[in-house]
Amino acid sequence: MAFVKKTRYLLAPPYCKSAETFISPILCSSSEVLDGLKLAGGWRFFKNLRVLQKKKII
């Protein structure tokens, strides 16, 4: 099983050749964010993202 390390910094530049980048929105309700984005035209909102990176095996 992989060890997932939580860090404030990116492992590599996002979407670069050496690492896969995934983004997961940090969700909240409309009242919690004033200038948030609507998730998939639905009922949840987000402003910030959790970025996940995984080294590519080249």
Add this chain to the structure above:
Amino acid sequence: MSTQELLKVAKKNGNTSLSEAEFQINNLVNNRPPFAKLDMSKPNIMGVINITPDSFYKNSQIDNINKLKKHFHEMINNGASIVDIGGESSRPGAEKISSIEEINRVLDPIKYLKNCKEDSLISLDSRNLSTMKTCYKIGVDIFNDITAFNEKNKIKFISKTNTPIIIMHMQNEPTNMQINPQYSFAPTDIYNFFSKKITNLIKAGVRKSNIVVDPGIGFGKTLSDNLNIFKYLPLFHGLGVPILIGASRKSLIGELTMKDYKFRGKNKKEISPSKRLSGSLAFAIHAYMCGVQILRTHDVFETNQALICQKYLYL
């Protein structure tokens, strides 16, 4: 990191990175078109009906037409917009049955449900092309395949008939899926699986608006894999298609409960599916708060009630 920050950092890395970041953010934000005419801007409940003698949750097993009628109308009245009918059990260790046997089990029940002319949609839970073909003729609205349409002929059929589909992730087969499942990190591995699958389906002529993804809780996953999928559920919105989640009465609820018993020094051998309703509702509420568009459940009334309460409390 905010969306603006991500775009800024990606831009520094060149145009390819920037367009990839924009593509991902657009996938998160873009409205989902209706799926099988269902509104994907609100949660939808899918009720489960098993025409099987060996499904893992005995109360969901239907063995006569009166029970089917009662179950179906209750589900519709209580808020199900889709009813998912299956004739083959996919519980861990279940053996494959022939498509003839499967068709014999589901054909009359589906005919009955279609004749009811209710508003709800009928989805067929099957991995057999011949069952799909037979049930398509009698008006099934959605195909739900645990093998994610792993055969060219199945893809050709759904592309030709333009039928909405649910693609589920499963490692191996139901007979051996729970024997040492392996992932580098389940949420991202499954994300990549779906990403490739969606690209291939679109290339084969399937419309993106006809695709829903189901990460397949309990299908070739350990307890920790299942929990990671739930913790990172919003990630799957990056695929740009609606998400379905089915954790109803599944073994992870029993496993978590037993862990707690063990922690408290108490001995408990098993938490049977009949004792897993509260856990099912907790997972359904979590999925709802993660923006999941379709919730698959055995307990339509209870799930709908939990969502209503959650909606008035937090949204």
